[in-house]
Amino acid sequence: MASLARISSRLSRRIPLARAIQTSADTTQLAQDASHSEPFTVKLHEDSFRAYRTEIPGLEVQVTKDGLLSMYKEMNSMRRMEMASDALYKQKLIRGFCHLAIGQEAVSVGLERGITPEDRVITAYRCHPFAVLRGGTIKGVIAELLGRQAGMSHGKGGSMHIFTPSFFGGNGIVGAQVPVGAGIAFAQKYMEKPVATYAMYGDGASNQGQVFEAFNMAKLWDLPVVFVCENNKYGMGTSAERSSSNPEYFTRGDKIPGIQANGMDIIAVKKAVEHTREWVLSGKGPIILEFVTYRYGGHSSTQDPIRGLQRYIEEWGLATEEELKKLDKEAKAEVDQAVEEAKASPIPFEHDLWTDIYYNGYRAPIHCVGVSVKRFTTI
Amino acid sequence: MFNTSNIAHLTRRRLLGINAQFARRWQSTGSEPPPAGGHLPSIATSTILRSTRDSAIRTPGIHWLDEGASTTPGNVLAGRETRKMNLYQAVRDAMSIALTKDDTAVIFGEDVAFGGVFRCTMGLAEEFGRERVFNTPLTEQGIAGFGIGLASMGHTAIAEIQFADYIFPAFDQIVNEAAKHRFRSGGQFGVGALTIRCPTMSVGHGGLYHSQSPEGYFMGASGLKIVIPRSPIQAKGLLLASIRDPNPVIFMEPKILYRSAVEQVPVDDFEIPLGKAEVLVPGSDLTLLTWGTPLYHCETALSMLSSPPAPLGPHVPASLRSAKIELIDLRTILPWDVDTITESVNRTGRLVIVHEASRTGGVGGEISAEIQKRCFLKLNAPVKRVTGWDTPVPMQYEKFFIPDPLRILDAVVETLSY
Numbered sequence: 001m002a003s004l005a006r007i008s009s010r011l012s013r014r015i016p017l018a019r020a021i022q023t024s025a026d027t028t029q030l031a032q033d034a035s036h037s038e039p040f041t042v043k044l045h046e047d048s049f050r051a052y053r054t055e056i057p058g059l060e061v062q063v064t065k066d067g068l069l070s071m072y073k074e075m076n077s078m079r080r081m082e083m084a085s086d087a088l089y090k091q092k093l094i095r096g097f098c099h100l101a102i103g104q105e106a107v108s109v110g111l112e113r114g115i116t117p118e119d120r121v122i123t124a125y126r127c128h129p130f131a132v133l134r135g136g137t138i139k140g141v142i143a144e145l146l147g148r149q150a151g152m153s154h155g156k157g158g159s160m161h162i163f164t165p166s167f168f169g170g171n172g173i174v175g176a177q178v179p180v181g182a183g184i185a186f187a188q189k190y191m192e193k194p195v196a197t198y199a200m201y202g203d204g205a206s207n208q209g210q211v212f213e214a215f216n217m218a219k220l221w222d223l224p225v226v227f228v229c230e231n232n233k234y235g236m237g238t239s240a241e242r243s244s245s246n247p248e249y250f251t252r253g254d255k256i257p258g259i260q261a262n263g264m265d266i267i268a269v270k271k272a273v274e275h276t277r278e279w280v281l282s283g284k285g286p287i288i289l290e291f292v293t294y295r296y297g298g299h300s301s302t303q304d305p306i307r308g309l310q311r312y313i314e315e316w317g318l319a320t321e322e323e324l325k326k327l328d329k330e331a332k333a334e335v336d337q338a339v340e341e342a343k344a345s346p347i348p349f350e351h352d353l354w355t356d357i358y359y360n361g362y363r364a365p366i367h368c369v370g371v372s373v374k375r376f377t378t379i
Numbered sequence: 380m381f382n383t384s385n386i387a388h389l390t391r392r393r394l395l396g397i398n399a400q401f402a403r404r405w406q407s408t409g410s411e412p413p414p415a416g417g418h419l420p421s422i423a424t425s426t427i428l429r430s431t432r433d434s435a436i437r438t439p440g441i442h443w444l445d446e447g448a449s450t451t452p453g454n455v456l457a458g459r460e461t462r463k464m465n466l467y468q469a470v471r472d473a474m475s476i477a478l479t480k481d482d483t484a485v486i487f488g489e490d491v492a493f494g495g496v497f498r499c500t501m502g503l504a505e506e507f508g509r510e511r512v513f514n515t516p517l518t519e520q521g522i523a524g525f526g527i528g529l530a531s532m533g534h535t536a537i538a539e540i541q542f543a544d545y546i547f548p549a550f551d552q553i554v555n556e557a558a559k560h561r562f563r564s565g566g567q568f569g570v571g572a573l574t575i576r577c578p579t580m581s582v583g584h585g586g587l588y589h590s591q592s593p594e595g596y597f598m599g600a601s602g603l604k605i606v607i608p609r610s611p612i613q614a615k616g617l618l619l620a621s622i623r624d625p626n627p628v629i630f631m632e633p634k635i636l637y638r639s640a641v642e643q644v645p646v647d648d649f650e651i652p653l654g655k656a657e658v659l660v661p662g663s664d665l666t667l668l669t670w671g672t673p674l675y676h677c678e679t680a681l682s683m684l685s686s687p688p689a690p691l692g693p694h695v696p697a698s699l700r701s702a703k704i705e706l707i708d709l710r711t712i713l714p715w716d717v718d719t720i721t722e723s724v725n726r727t728g729r730l731v732i733v734h735e736a737s738r739t740g741g742v743g744g745e746i747s748a749e750i751q752k753r754c755f756l757k758l759n760a761p762v763k764r765v766t767g768w769d770t771p772v773p774m775q776y777e778k779f780f781i782p783d784p785l786r787i788l789d790a791v792v793e794t795l796s797y
């Protein structure tokens with residue numbers, strides 16, 4: 001036992017980092033005057049990225065006023081949706097499980113801005129924003145959480161089970177989605193389509209064996225997959241340093257190169273996504289992209305990705321506080337209406353208990369569509 | 380016979396017709412006010428639970444393991460103390476004894492050093508040290524394999540898989556390594572010191588990945604034992620027996636009982652033997668066999684049978700109300716106590732099996748086949764199974780997915796009147 005004690009104390013000692021990643025949400029500077037009509041250039045903090053076996057992305061990024069404002073609106077909608085879900089969960093209207101992505105909006109909204117609708121995304125259970133951004137609706141998400149017919153999986157799964165044609169879920173078994181992502185990317189490569197797969201997982205999930213198995217296959221076959229580690233520092237109660245012998249997740253792919261990016265600054269997120277997309281589409285094989293982020297808005301307001309973007313918009317003179325408040329109000333109204341509509345949707349039909357188990361029209365085992373179903377319909 | 384069966388069928392249809400209306404109210408796990416028809420047993424009022432010191436220390440089959448037990452065999456009950464515990468506290472108490480008495484014992488799993496999701500390891504890391512109660516990374520296959528290695532060195536390995544639903548990534552290690560270790564080394568190695576605990580069964584709204592009952596998946600894994608306790612005393616005694624059993628054991632704890640099942644639990648070290656079913660209510664007309672949470676639904680169903688609440692009256696033939704039902708808790712699912720069940724069914728001529736897992740591939744199928752073979756000429760009715768449906772655990776219809784008291788009553792009425 002003494003040996004175990006030695007091992008665990010060694011594990012918990014932190015290896016000092018060469019140079020820490022910047023994780024503030026508001027360190028991007030103007031590189032030229034902001035324009036209301038034309039794209040203009042901004043410069044990310046020099047520590048926005050770190051690289052392993054590759055170069056960091058360029059720090060100069062082109063943005064537009066409209067782009068920034070619509071990202072602001074979208075991040076607010078996502079935050080409002082998660083807050084509404086939280087309230088519904090506390091009222092026990094949402095049963096089962098409900099994992100929120102409050103504080104991590106820069107990742108979901110920024111990712112969507114850096115890819116195209118033809119690219120594919122797959123993630124774990126912290127999935128609500130992706131489901132909306134990839135073609136779903138807030139009503140569809142909330143209704144799914146409530147287990148209603150209007151839910152995106154017809155109320156059959158709940159929080160962790162939401163899909164769209166370009167979003168492969170919503171996956172509750174930690175780590176399981178990562179090799180699935182490699183398979184999706186293989187199909188893309190096979191069809192010779194210029195598209196990428198973003199396979200996402202958490203810092204905790206990164207320790208599942210199948211994540212490493214997926215890395216190996218992806219590198220062996222040079223698949224166009226970006227493995228995205230959303231490092232929010234904790235997997236349930238256990239901190240990244242205590243779960244991972246190497247908490248530098250972007251370096252864990254062995255021969256696969258990696259980028260670590262500030263996951264709190266949406267401009268850095270978008271840049272990192274564009275960069276990694278180009279990488280995998282140029283035939284160089286997979287790459288790991290680690291976003292350093294925080295659960296629930298982080299420790300201070302410089303670590304709130306929405307407040308960070310708000311500061312850029314205001315300081316660069318693109319909109320006033322009042323104008324932004326208006327956008328926020330619109331987001332809230334949109335979510336409020338979605339909640340009401342979702343609540344009005346009925347729970348699934350009883351017969352939907354035994355549909356979608358096999359392909360429509362196929363017979364389930366005897367005790368499903370046979371006797372029991374007849375009995376069930378008498379309820 | 381044809382006629383009776385038809386009547387039973389009709390009765391059943393009518394019973395189930397009012398199922399939706401009453402199911403919620405009569406779910407023994409519900410917290411709504413008592414129904415107008417009067418009080419039915421619930422987990423809180425269950426007579427299965429031992430709520431006094433006297434009944435607790437007289438738990439059938441209890442085997443005391445402290446010094447007092449061996450030095451004064453004539454008076455093993457004198458001075459025995461009990462404490463009120465719910466199931467998670469009893470599980471914790473068992474592990475605390477295991478850690479105290481066995482220097483090689485360690486506990487590991489996801490977040491167990493913080494008490495775990497259900498608080499079963501609360502305070503153990505503080506009490507026994509982080510080198511004996513430690514968190515693992517998220518790695519179920521790794522947890523199982525690591526436990527096997529540790530146990531093969533003769534150390535007592537107590538692993539936790541956070542939910543039974545997450546045991547599948549560890550399936551290979553459990554089935555191909557742990558279960559076969561002794562056989563494939565010709566008896567030179569064994570991993571008997573490995574116990575894997577996991578919360579199991581439904582909570583009413585857990586959905587696809589938090590309400591499964593995977594015990595049936597392990598039925599073909601000879602070399603392994605599977606144990607499911609029904610109450611705090613049982614949990615403590617069976618867990619200590621599992622930890623010390625010279626075979627690898629999967630110990631599945633019905634998670635809805637963690638807080639709701641409360642008993643006076645003897646504070647001393649004791650075991651309850653593995654491989655033995657327990658007859659909770661003796662009877663002569665029908666054997667009702669189950670394990671874990673559905674035991675309490677069976678108790679409710681039996682109360683409904685003998686004195687049906689008013690709305691159910693017309694559906695429960697008067698001639699069946701005095702039927703003597705033998706209620707059995709299987710406790711060890713693998714290897715199961717075939718002798719006790721055979722003896723019972725040979726007496727009663729009827730068997731109803733209740734479990735939460737889906738029917739196809741469920742443990743009930745195995746038991747039915749064996750009992751039909753052993754008791755064929757004594758059976759007065761086909762063996763009946765009341766189980767989850769052959770669907771994933773659905774989020775909205777979980778309460779209809781799991782066997783509830785009405786479905787059990789329905790099966791008992793049908794089998795009695797076959």
Ligand SMILES: Cc1ncc(C[n+]2csc(CCOP(=O)(O)OP(=O)(O)O)c2C)c(N)n1
Pocket residue numbers: 126172173174175201202203204205206232234235236489517519541545548
């Ligand atoms: C195979 C499996 N094991 C355990 C769990 C329970 N579980 C759900 S989330 C979680 C923590 C995951 O942490 P991380 O990957 O860092 O993601 P985060 O929640 O931080 O987004 C755990 C242990 C699970 N869902 N699946």
Ligand SMILES: [Mg+2]
Pocket residue numbers: 202203204230231232233234235236
């Ligand atoms: Mg995490």
